[in-house]
Amino acid sequence: MTRAxxxxxPYLLLAPSLLFLAALFLVPLLQTIGLSLTENGELSxxxxxxxxxxxxxxxxxxxxxxxxxxxxxxxxxxxxxxxTMLQKLRLGRDIVLWIWTIPLGVSDLxxxxxxxxxxxxxxxxxxxxxxxxxxxxxxxxxTYETPVALFFSVVAAEVWRATAIVLVxxxxxxxxxxxxxxxxxxxFGARPWTIFRRITLxxxxxxxxxxxxxxxVLAFEVFAVVYAIGxxxxxxxVGEAFVWQTDNQNTGVAAAYAMLVVVISxxxxxxYLRALRTPPEQQP
Amino acid sequence: MADxxxxxxxxxxxxxxxxxxITLHVADGEFVALLGPSGCGKTTLxxxxxxxxxxxxxxxxxxxxxxxxxxxxxxxxxxxxxxxxVFPHMTVYENIAFGLRMxxxxxxxxxxxxxxxxxxxxxxxxxxxxxxxxSGGQRQRVAVARALAVEPPVLLMDEPLSNLDALLRLExxxxxxxxxxxAGTTTIYVTHDQTExxxxxxxxxxxxxxxxxxxxxxxAVYGRPQSTFVGGFxxxxxxxxxxxxxxxxxxxxxxxxxxxPVASGSVLAGxxxxxxxxxxxxxxLPFNVLVVEPLGSHALMTGRVADQIIRVVAPPDxxxxxxxxxxxxxxxxxxxxxxxxxxxxxxxxx
Ligand SMILES: Nc1ncnc2c1ncn2[C@@H]1O[C@H](COP(=O)(O)OP(=O)(O)O)[C@@H](O)[C@H]1O
Ligand SMILES: [Mg+2]
Numbered sequence: 273m274t275r276a277x278x279x280x281x282p283y284l285l286l287a288p289s290l291l292f293l294a295a296l297f298l299v300p301l302l303q304t305i306g307l308s309l310t311e312n313g314e315l316s317x318x319x320x321x322x323x324x325x326x327x328x329x330x331x332x333x334x335x336x337x338x339x340x341x342x343x344x345x346x347x348x349x350x351x352x353x354x355x356t357m358l359q360k361l362r363l364g365r366d367i368v369l370w371i372w373t374i375p376l377g378v379s380d381l382x383x384x385x386x387x388x389x390x391x392x393x394x395x396x397x398x399x400x401x402x403x404x405x406x407x408x409x410x411x412x413x414x415t416y417e418t419p420v421a422l423f424f425s426v427v428a429a430e431v432w433r434a435t436a437i438v439l440v441x442x443x444x445x446x447x448x449x450x451x452x453x454x455x456x457x458x459x460f461g462a463r464p465w466t467i468f469r470r471i472t473l474x475x476x477x478x479x480x481x482x483x484x485x486x487x488x489v490l491a492f493e494v495f496a497v498v499y500a501i502g503x504x505x506x507x508x509x510v511g512e513a514f515v516w517q518t519d520n521q522n523t524g525v526a527a528a529y530a531m532l533v534v535v536i537s538x539x540x541x542x543x544y545l546r547a548l549r550t551p552p553e554q555q556p
Numbered sequence: 557m558a559d560x561x562x563x564x565x566x567x568x569x570x571x572x573x574x575x576x577x578i579t580l581h582v583a584d585g586e587f588v589a590l591l592g593p594s595g596c597g598k599t600t601l602x603x604x605x606x607x608x609x610x611x612x613x614x615x616x617x618x619x620x621x622x623x624x625x626x627x628x629x630x631x632x633x634x635x636x637x638x639x640x641x642v643f644p645h646m647t648v649y650e651n652i653a654f655g656l657r658m659x660x661x662x663x664x665x666x667x668x669x670x671x672x673x674x675x676x677x678x679x680x681x682x683x684x685x686x687x688x689x690x691s692g693g694q695r696q697r698v699a700v701a702r703a704l705a706v707e708p709p710v711l712l713m714d715e716p717l718s719n720l721d722a723l724l725r726l727e728x729x730x731x732x733x734x735x736x737x738x739a740g741t742t743t744i745y746v747t748h749d750q751t752e753x754x755x756x757x758x759x760x761x762x763x764x765x766x767x768x769x770x771x772x773x774x775x776a777v778y779g780r781p782q783s784t785f786v787g788g789f790x791x792x793x794x795x796x797x798x799x800x801x802x803x804x805x806x807x808x809x810x811x812x813x814x815x816x817p818v819a820s821g822s823v824l825a826g827x828x829x830x831x832x833x834x835x836x837x838x839x840x841l842p843f844n845v846l847v848v849e850p851l852g853s854h855a856l857m858t859g860r861v862a863d864q865i866i867r868v869v870a871p872p873d874x875x876x877x878x879x880x881x882x883x884x885x886x887x888x889x890x891x892x893x894x895x896x897x898x899x900x901x902x903x904x905x906x
Contacts, residue, residue: 450639450641452637452639452641453641453643455608455628455637455641456635456637456641456643457643457654457658458608458628458629459606459608459628459629459631459633459634459635460629460634460654460655460658460702460706461629461630461655461658461659462629462654462658463629466658471643474645475644475645550645551686552688553685553686553688553689554644554645554686554688555644555688556644556688
């Protein structure tokens with residue numbers, strides 16, 4: 273009797289959260305799959321055909337991928353450098369970390385608007401450049417004609433906004449690595465860069481994996497920052513889903529875009545789980 | 557030549573003085589144990605020698621070279637850490653090879669040295685394994701092999717056996733002694749276990765409260781402690797300190813009268829448990845037996861002398877039982893007289 277009760281108890285305690293997830297995640301997901309695969313109540317690939325045939329499909333796919341491929345590695349490199357520097361601080365480490373994580377508290381739309389204020393025609397950047405005499409008058413950076421400037425503006429905003437989450441995960445991960453490993457390496461003659469490459473980085477692999485999965489999945493969902501800064505001058509996948517849903521009133525195609533993002537996210541997660549796996553025998 | 561000279565080394569952690577003017581000379585090829593209770597500064601001193609910890613004042617000179625401001629990686633040392641610090645993501649082979657690779661040794665030398673070190677520590681069959689699959693004792697051997705593979709002139713060890721069970725510790729102790737004697741490595745070995753220090757070291761530096769309170773051979777530290785602290789810390793059971801009154805230069809222990817190093821007053825007679833002869837009650841110092849522990853090789857008796865509890869080693873077949881009263885006759889030339897106030901050794905009596 274007691275035994276049966278104790279073995280049931282964990283499931284009972286888990287049940288509310290499972291029900292909650294089922295209601296608010298699984299059901300919408302199944303509905304989205306359904307929506308994307310039907311037209312007028314019949315099974316049909318039409319929504320996917322319309323998505324692929326759309327003028328903005330290839331640019332949005334390409335933009336999203338290029339953005340992820342530039343932003344995520346940049347964020348990991350920055351976060352690694354920042355976390356390593358934090359490790360070396362004796363005093364005020366918490367304050368520096370706290371300041372670095374301020375952008376985490378800013379919503380992505382607000383972050384986009386901050387960067388819009390900096391980068392628009394009469395924004396802070398142009399004012400500064402004019403004062404320095406680099407440019408003569410207001411110069412547009414965020415238009416269809418300046419794709420490179422627009423792209424790097426989006427990259428800057430994304431890096432500014434979301435590097436901190438990688439940083440927080442890596443700082444926690446670094447703190448889990450006992451100091452003796454680096455000290456032992458140092459005693460046996462390793463230089464700081466060698467220690468980083470041969471000791472710290474391999475031991476940080478589990479944290480890197482977590483940070484990469486989290487950041488990559490979110491980067492594929494990039495939307496608000498891009499639209500605040502560039503509008504539809506820089507189409508991305510989730511943005512297209514939004515446009516099809518609101519402007520074109522076509523939920524089916526929007527659902528197809530959403531499913532594409534889900535599949536890409538899952539694929540990248542599986543990729544990281546395999547590529548950055550720590551074999552059990554190598555776990556500390 | 558790789559002698560170690562630690563000169564007037566001081567270390568403050570904020571307001572806490574962890575090391576107070578430590579001076580210690582370890583001869584080339586010598587095995588010195590740093591022995592002391594937890595928190596006395598042993599690890600801090602070892603880490604300062606390695607350069608892993610900064611010092612507040614003083615110098616570290618190894619083989620005639622002042623290394624005080626040389627970074628750890630250029631000091632040419634090897635170290636065995638208390639938790640081994642064997643790299644979990646490398647095989648045993650790569651762990652042992654690590655120091656050699658850092659030195660840029662060629663493949664033949666790496667192979668030869670790893671093989672030699674692994675054979676020395678009987679872990680040849682573990683070379684392809686990862687540390688997670690090893691027992692504590694095996695990891696410990698890997699840590700020692702990693703240190704020996706670079707053929708270091710100086711080896712530092714911080715309580716390397718403290719995480720092993722008693723039997724394994726005994727076995728590793730004997731192995732270590734044999735290996736290091738053969739290699740002729742200058743070694744500083746940190747431990748809080750006095751048996752380990754006694755068994756391994758050429759000389760023992762006993763530390764207490766950030767100072768070295770005695771630096772001598774194991775037998776001298778054991779037999780001629782310079783303070784009640786050393787006598788109490790080294791040896792099991794600890795040395796007995798019996799308070800006796802002296803009049804006319806003679807200390808009165810029951811029926812016995814022994815020459816004391818002071819003319820009058822109160823002194824402590826430091827006597828090891830095994831340095832008593834058991835005699836009849838009225839022929840020696842009256843000893844009230846409270847407990848007898850038969851320990852196989854001998855019997856340990858705990859009892860009362862006047863109002864003091866002391867321990868006495870008796871032959872294993874002793875007939876004295878708890879509740880009896882016997883006499884004790886200390887071996888006179890082994891008594892260490894201590895000042896009753898300061899607890900430091902007085903000049904020898906006879
Ligand atoms: N990093 C540190 N910060 C502050 N105090 C320390 C630090 N390391 C050691 N201490 C202090 O220095 C003293 C000696 O410590 P330690 O050398 O570790 O002793 P042992 O190895 O003999 O047990 C202790 O009082 C300890 O609390
Ligand atoms: Mg210690």
